Every structure is written in C-alpha cells, then in structure tokens.
Amino acid sequence: MIEEDGDRAERVAGGGLLHRRALLAAAMVSAGGMAADAAASPASMLKPGAPLSGYGARAGSTAAIQRIVPRLSFPGTGSSRTPLQALEGTITPRGLHFERHHNGVPDIDPATHELLIHGLVRQPLLFRYEDMLRYPRHSRILFIECSGNSSTIGAPEPVQASAGQINGLLSCAEWIGVRLSTLLDEAGIAPQAKWVQAEGADAAAMTRSIPLSLCLDDAMIALFQNGEPLMPAQGFPMRLVLPGIEGNASIKWLRRLKLMATPAFSREETAKYTDLRADGLADLFSLRMGVKSIILRPSFGLDLNATGYQEISGLAWTGRGRIRKVEVSADGGASWAEAALDGPILPGALTRFRMPWRWDGTTAILMSRATDQTGAVQPRRSAWIAKYGVGQGYHNNAVQSWAVDARGQVTHVYA
Amino acid sequence: MIEEDGDRAERVAGGGLLHRRALLAAAMVSAGGMAADAAASPASMLKPGAPLSGYGARAGSTAAIQRIVPRLSFPGTGSSRTPLQALEGTITPRGLHFERHHNGVPDIDPATHELLIHGLVRQPLLFRYEDMLRYPRHSRILFIECSGNSSTIGAPEPVQASAGQINGLLSCAEWIGVRLSTLLDEAGIAPQAKWVQAEGADAAAMTRSIPLSLCLDDAMIALFQNGEPLMPAQGFPMRLVLPGIEGNASIKWLRRLKLMATPAFSREETAKYTDLRADGLADLFSLRMGVKSIILRPSFGLDLNATGYQEISGLAWTGRGRIRKVEVSADGGASWAEAALDGPILPGALTRFRMPWRWDGTTAILMSRATDQTGAVQPRRSAWIAKYGVGQGYHNNAVQSWAVDARGQVTHVYA
Numbered sequence: 001m002i003e004e005d006g007d008r009a010e011r012v013a014g015g016g017l018l019h020r021r022a023l024l025a026a027a028m029v030s031a032g033g034m035a036a037d038a039a040a041s042p043a044s045m046l047k048p049g050a051p052l053s054g055y056g057a058r059a060g061s062t063a064a065i066q067r068i069v070p071r072l073s074f075p076g077t078g079s080s081r082t083p084l085q086a087l088e089g090t091i092t093p094r095g096l097h098f099e100r101h102h103n104g105v106p107d108i109d110p111a112t113h114e115l116l117i118h119g120l121v122r123q124p125l126l127f128r129y130e131d132m133l134r135y136p137r138h139s140r141i142l143f144i145e146c147s148g149n150s151s152t153i154g155a156p157e158p159v160q161a162s163a164g165q166i167n168g169l170l171s172c173a174e175w176i177g178v179r180l181s182t183l184l185d186e187a188g189i190a191p192q193a194k195w196v197q198a199e200g201a202d203a204a205a206m207t208r209s210i211p212l213s214l215c216l217d218d219a220m221i222a223l224f225q226n227g228e229p230l231m232p233a234q235g236f237p238m239r240l241v242l243p244g245i246e247g248n249a250s251i252k253w254l255r256r257l258k259l260m261a262t263p264a265f266s267r268e269e270t271a272k273y274t275d276l277r278a279d280g281l282a283d284l285f286s287l288r289m290g291v292k293s294i295i296l297r298p299s300f301g302l303d304l305n306a307t308g309y310q311e312i313s314g315l316a317w318t319g320r321g322r323i324r325k326v327e328v329s330a331d332g333g334a335s336w337a338e339a340a341l342d343g344p345i346l347p348g349a350l351t352r353f354r355m356p357w358r359w360d361g362t363t364a365i366l367m368s369r370a371t372d373q374t375g376a377v378q379p380r381r382s383a384w385i386a387k388y389g390v391g392q393g394y395h396n397n398a399v400q401s402w403a404v405d406a407r408g409q410v411t412h413v414y415a
Numbered sequence: 416m417i418e419e420d421g422d423r424a425e426r427v428a429g430g431g432l433l434h435r436r437a438l439l440a441a442a443m444v445s446a447g448g449m450a451a452d453a454a455a456s457p458a459s460m461l462k463p464g465a466p467l468s469g470y471g472a473r474a475g476s477t478a479a480i481q482r483i484v485p486r487l488s489f490p491g492t493g494s495s496r497t498p499l500q501a502l503e504g505t506i507t508p509r510g511l512h513f514e515r516h517h518n519g520v521p522d523i524d525p526a527t528h529e530l531l532i533h534g535l536v537r538q539p540l541l542f543r544y545e546d547m548l549r550y551p552r553h554s555r556i557l558f559i560e561c562s563g564n565s566s567t568i569g570a571p572e573p574v575q576a577s578a579g580q581i582n583g584l585l586s587c588a589e590w591i592g593v594r595l596s597t598l599l600d601e602a603g604i605a606p607q608a609k610w611v612q613a614e615g616a617d618a619a620a621m622t623r624s625i626p627l628s629l630c631l632d633d634a635m636i637a638l639f640q641n642g643e644p645l646m647p648a649q650g651f652p653m654r655l656v657l658p659g660i661e662g663n664a665s666i667k668w669l670r671r672l673k674l675m676a677t678p679a680f681s682r683e684e685t686a687k688y689t690d691l692r693a694d695g696l697a698d699l700f701s702l703r704m705g706v707k708s709i710i711l712r713p714s715f716g717l718d719l720n721a722t723g724y725q726e727i728s729g730l731a732w733t734g735r736g737r738i739r740k741v742e743v744s745a746d747g748g749a750s751w752a753e754a755a756l757d758g759p760i761l762p763g764a765l766t767r768f769r770m771p772w773r774w775d776g777t778t779a780i781l782m783s784r785a786t787d788q789t790g791a792v793q794p795r796r797s798a799w800i801a802k803y804g805v806g807q808g809y810h811n812n813a814v815q816s817w818a819v820d821a822r823g824q825v826t827h828v829y830a
Contacts, residue, residue: 044618049522052491053648056510057647058646089639091642134724203460226508228503233468344761
C-alpha cells in the first residue's frame with residue numbers, strides 16, 4: 001500500500017525530502033497489510049505468563065543491544081560506547097550509558113567515601129555521602145559527551161562502522177544532585193580562587209582543572225541517574241556533572257575539589273584533552289562542546305529494505321544551551337530542509353530530530369546540520385579539517401554523511 | 416555547622432517551612448564537617464578497578480532497591496510497585512517501572528506478533544512489528560498510573576507502609592512510538608465509529624474500550640521505553656500508551672484494535688475500573704487521572720535523624736496537562752507554602768517538587784496539595800470520602816499526610 005501518488009506531500013529539498021509536516025500525513029506511510037476481520041489467538045494467550053519480578057529484565061530478542069566494548073590491553077582503561085543506532089528518544093538507559101575509564105571502575109563503599117573541599121577557601125569541609133544526601137537537590141536532563149567522540153571523522157578515509165561505534169561516546173540521562181555552588185559557598189571562596197581542581201577516587205586519580213565560573217554556574221554533584229543512585233561505572237557514589245562540558249571534566253567517584261588561583265596544568269589538560277590546530281598551536285581548556293548532530297537511521301548497518309516512505313532520524317545537541325534547528329540533506333549538501341524536533345527542547349540535553357523522506361531507490365547522500373541558540377552552525381568536514389588538520393582527536397563536530405546505494409546499503413562517506 | 420540564626424531565611428508557613436528560594440541559600444544547609452587540608456588515598460586508588468562492560472550493573476549497596484512484590488496466589492496476577500521513596504527525579508528506571516498483570520507476562524516473538532485494526536474501518540489492516548518500525552515516530556515523557564493506585568488511602572485507619580507501597584502503581588518514562596491516529600487514518604474510520612476496543616496478547620486477553628477521540632488525540636503505539644525496545648513486563652513488542660489516562664487502558668502486548676459504535680462494556684469496564692460513589696451510582700469510563708501529589712521524603716521508613724535543614728521532596732502529576740503549583744504544609748493543613756518545581760514541567764509527566772524546611776525537633780504533619788493547569792486542586796481526604804465513601808478503590812487522589820514525631824519517626828496519618 002505504498003502511496004505512489006507522491007505529489008500529495010510537499011517536497012522541500014532534493015533527493016526526496018518531504019516537508020516535516022508530512023510526519024502527520026497518514027496517506028504517505030502505509031506499511032500495513034490488508035487483513036481478514038479476525039485473527040486466531042496466538043500462543044501467548046493460551047497459558048499464563050511469567051510472574052512479577054523485583055527488577056525488570058529485557059526481552060531476550062533485544063539482549064543483543066549492548067555497549068560497544070573494544071578489545072583492550074588493560075580491560076579497565078578505555079571506553080565502551082552507547083549503541084546509538086539501536087536506541088530511540090533521548091534518554092539513554094542506565095545500562096547503556098557510555099563509559100570512559102582511565103584505570104577501571106572502583107568499587108566504593110558509600111559509608112566510607114568522603115569529598116574534601118579545600119585550597120583557597122575560608123574553611124575546608126569534608127562531606128560524607130550521608131551528609132550530601134541532606135542537601136537540597138535539583139534534577140536536569142543532560143548529555144555527557146567525551147571530547148574524543150567522533151574522532152574517527154578525522155581519519156583520511158571514512159571508517160565503515162555503526163553510528164554508535166563512531167559517535168557513541170555520547171549519552172543522556174536525568175541527573176539529580178546538589179548544586180556545587182551550594183557547597184562552595186558554604187566553604188567560603190577566597191578572592192584569589194579562580195579554578196577548581198577536581199579529583200576522582202579511581203586508580204587513575206583522574207584530575208581536571210575547571211574554571212570557578214563554571215562551578216558556580218550550573219555544575220552539579222550528581223548522586224542519582226535516571227532515578228536510581230549512580231551506577232559504579234558512572235561514578236557511584238558521587239560525580240561531578242558539568243552541563244555542556246567535555247565529559248572528561250565531569251569527574252567520577254569525586255573525592256576532592258581544591259580551589260586554586262591557576263589551573264594545575266595536569267597531564268589531562270596539557271598532553272591530553274587539548275586541541276592541536278593546523279597552525280601548530282593548541283587550544284587548552286577548550287571545555288565546551290560544539291553544536292553537533294548525527295543521523296542514526298538509516299546509518300551503517302541499518303540498510304533500507306524497501307523504497308518509499310522512510311523516516312530519517314537522529315540526535316542533535318550543543319554545549320551552549322538549546323538546539324534551534326536541524327537541517328537534513330539527501331543530496332550530499334546541495335539542498336537542505338528543516339527537520340521536525342521532538343520536544344521538549346532542553347538546554348544541555350539531546351534533541352531528537354525526524355525528517356520524512358521518500359526513497360526512490362536511487363543513490364542518496366544523507367547529512368544533518370545543527371544550529372544552536374547562539375546561532376553557531378555545525379561545520380562541514382572540510383572546514384573542520386582546515387582549522388585542525390587531520391589527526392586532532394578532540395571536539396570533532398563536523399557534519400557526517402551516509403551514502404545509500406541503489407540496493408539500500410548504507411556506507412560512511414565524506415561529502 | 417547548622418545555621419542557628421534562622422531568621423536569615425524567610426519563613427513562609429507554619430512548622431518551619433522556608434521560602435522556596437531558600438533552596439539557593441547556602442548558609443541554611445551545612446552538613447559538612449571541618450577538615451584538614453589533606454586526605455589519605457582511599458583503597459580504591461591503590462589498584463586498578465573493574466573492566467568495562469556491555470551492559471551496566473548497579474552498585475551492590477543499592478541492590479536492595481527493588482520493586483515491591485506482594486505474595487500472590489497466582490504469581491503473574493497482581494502488581495509490583497515502584498519504590499518511589501528510594502528514587503529521585505522523575506524518570507523511573509526501566510527495571511523499576513510498576514507492573515500490573517492480569518495473567519502474567521507473555522513471552523512474545525516480535526517476528527510473529529501482529530496488530531489487527533478492524534471493525535468500523537474502510538479497510539482492515541494487519542501490522543507486523545517490522546511494519547510498525549517503518550512508521551514515523553515521536554517521543555514523550557509520560558507517567559502511567561494504575562487507577563487503583565493509592566486505594567489504601569480509603570482504608571478506615573491509615574496503613575503504615577512506605578510511600579511506594581501506597582503509591583507505587585505510578586511510574587514515568589520516555590515512551591517512543593507511532594501515533595495511533597496515523598494508523599487509524601490509514602485504515603479509514605467509518606462515520607459510525609465512536610469507540611476503539613483494544614486487546615492484549617496476554618492470557619487474560621486484557622481488553623478495554625477507549626473513546627475514539629482519545630485515540631485520535633495523543634494516543635501512541637509505544638515501541639521503545641527510555642531508549643530501548645519495551646521490556647516484556649511493559650508490553651513488548653508494542654503497547655498502547657494513553658497520556659493522562661488510567662494505566663489499565665494502556666493495553667500491553669497490543670494485538671487488536673476494533674473500531675465500534677459503542678463500548679464493549681467488558682468486565683474490565685463494568686465490574687472493575689468503575690468508581691462507586693457514596694450516592695450508590697457508579698462512574699463508568701472515568702478514564703482520566705486526577706491531579707495529585709505525594710511527599711516521598713520524609714515518608715514512612717525514611718525517618719529524620721537530625722534537626723535543622725531538611726528538604727521535603729515529592730512528585731506531582733495530573734491527567735490534564737501540566738502541574739501549575741504544589742503547596743506544602745508542615746502543620747497539618749493549617750498553613751501552606753508553595754514548593755519549588757524542578758523543570759521542565761511537561762504535560763502528562765511527573766513533576767518533582769522541593770520545599771526547604773527547618774525541623775525544630777517537634778511534632779509536624781506534612782502534606783502536599785497539587786493544582787493543575789485547569790485549576791483543579793487535589794482534594795482533602797474528607798472531601799474525597801464524602802464523594803465516594805470508603806471501599807471505593809479507584810482514582811484516589813486525596814491529599815496524604817505524614818506525621819513526624821519528636822524523635823523524627825514518620826508515620827502515615829489522616830489529617
């Protein structure tokens with residue numbers, strides 16, 4: 001029942017993109033088959049089902065949805081990625097939130113964990129987990145993205161890998177905790193203090209220097225993620241969460257915050273997590289994430305198996321507030337059309353975009369391009385490479401492209 | 416370091432309630448101890464941690480957070496409840512979403528599952544799961560509440576049980592799926608059609624009649640919950656989700672939608688899920704949930720262990736759009752003050768409220784009262800009982816009360 005009378009939907013750009021209102025045009029879609037007026041009862045109706053349970057399990061047929069874990073020389077040092085192409089919406093399930101550890105996941109007893117606030121303060125303070133639970137809380141839906149996410153896009157040739165393999169150092173959750181400003185105010189900030197060095201209780205003693213202004217803005221000591229206490233891999237019992245800032249600075253297993261007049265210039269902010277530019281200089285403390293979007297469906301590994309209506313869908317986000325719009329191209333950037341955005345569009349969160357598309361069975365090159373509330377636009381890959389050269393692995397927010405061939409197979413291309 | 420100079424915060428109601436802006440007043444809170452300027456490295460820093468994993472596990476010390484499962488004669492027939500008092504924010508983790516099954520959880524192979532749309536339609540349609548995945552999707556953060564939730568409040572004497580035991584037939588998730596209106600438009604709605612009978616593929620053949628107007632409004636065939644495909648206990652592979660409507664109508668394992676001129680008047684909408692009033696008449700098809708709120712912290716089982724600053728926190732929701740305000744009382748309803756609401760305040764979702772409170776170690780009776788965008792106000796228990804009498808188990812949205820005694824112990828009371 002594919003509707004062949006395509007002119008009923010308004011084409012808005014090349015390659016078969018339809019106006020985003022076509023999402024509501026029922027006659028466009030139709031994959032349903034005709035049916036008789038009755039259907040036999042399936043086996044599931046003929047015997048009682050499984051009992052209730054204390055903690056829900058996934059359907060067996062979906063158990064293949066797992067984080068993407070590489071083979072590692074040191075199994076606790078590296079990252080696992082969120083399989084973005086297998087997921088929907090914007091909230092990442094807790095078990096699939098990406099991990100990036102520098103020396104494994106520590107096993108911390110919350111009864112003995114302590115957070116020290118010291119350095120340039122009026123009064124050093126030591127907080128037990130139990131203390132922290134007494135403080136006023138707030139909740140926010142926030143993405144965390146590793147600054148090394150999508151570094152694959154810098155490779156000379158396009159790597160054939162899934163959207164999650166390329167971009168899965170990105171997840172989004174409802175984080176609940178205590179405003180860092182509340183704790184810093186209580187410790188009393190000395191006038192000379194301009195930076196805060198945060199340290200984790202892991203065996204890497206993961207350490208980053210963060211401008212005090214960020215800590216007084218919207219930084220949170222997160223205690224809960226999607227309702228429950230943090231998972232060990234996400235920093236249990238407490239984690240710094242910095243909205244819109246590269247994930248490495250959201251220190252997990254947080255044990256220490258030292259107020260300082262200058263950054264510490266630690267390894268993680270000099271040798272690592274700096275952005276070498278094509279002109280030979282490097283940006284240090286390039287903490288805020290850029291505006292970015294990716295198409296997840298279709299994408300590598302999710303080939304098209306029928307012509308006609310398809311929904312192009314993906315995620316957009318920015319380190320600077322809200323996404324304003326996402327444009328999609330089906331002809332390699334020759335023409336663009338504005339996608340529909342699933343609300344609510346929240347600052348610091350992922351935004352899901354959707355674009356109706358009629359695939360006619362010919363070659364197409366799909367791209368997405370996000371614009372945020374500051375007017376910043378996601379750069380084309382050529383512009384990004386011109387600024388950074390190849391081999392720079394951080395903050396790659398270049399436009400990505402999927403090619404669809406006449407058989408519906410999807411490959412990663414540079415366009 | 417409890418701030419004894421209490422007059423720095425503005426009292427807004429009796430019993431020690433502070434203005435909601437006091438959430439930002441750091442000097443109010445303070446549970447931190449003084450500290451030396453250095454702390455020894457904990458054991459977790461002295462050896463590498465655990466490896467990365469494909470699907471994250473919870474911290475062992477939080478494994479006690481489980482759904483509340485009663486002993487049942489038939490272990491698949493009954494309900495498990497969300498332990499609301501142990502959770503934070505508004506999104507319920509998938510594994511802790513409440514269950515209500517009438518004959519267990521069916522194990523359904525998505526490759527063979529079909530949804531039939533028939534009855535008063537131009538063309539009956541049969542949808543496989545794979546078909547459904549091709550349709551345009553949208554996502555919404557929505558609560559589902561069983562209409563039998565909080566029925567305990569109707570008991571003659573207050574039951575001493577946790578907030579989740581009393582109110583945990585309530586959960587909230589990001590649901591992603593296909594608008595039902597899209598599918599109904601495609602089948603073609605006959606002019607006589609006014610109701611849709613929905614049937615599940617479970618061994619109870621769970622069946623409810625739903626007004627067509629609701630189905631054409633914001634009803635969804637949900638395929639994903641918090642990012643992943645539905646869990647079996649939540650209706651995998653597909654579930655009807657009706658925003659703001661009693662949970663029983665959001666038919667799980669959806670296999671059939673029959674368009675009809677009248678309701679079916681099935682058991683579930685005549686003998687059950689009807690609201691017997693004190694005047695002897697019963698409300699049928701009282702589908703929309705009322706405006707409601709509950710205090711989760713402190714609550715039964717979460718006693719206070721120190722005087723001074725406390726955060727009173729809970730959830731509010733309504734079947735009619737957005738929550739407008741939540742008021743809290745600490746003196747049994749003699750005076751009320753407006754709570755802070757964590758944004759975003761979304762229609763059909765849970766809203767988290769927070770109220771700063773200075774507990775002086777004397778007896779207090781805590782209550783919350785929600786108002787929604789229509790101006791509807793949560794009724795006092797006495798008003799609710801006057802309307803329905805005792806023993807009516809559905810749609811109990813009466814104000815609930817927790818008493819705090821001088822030792823900090825919390826009990827359930829009627830006030």
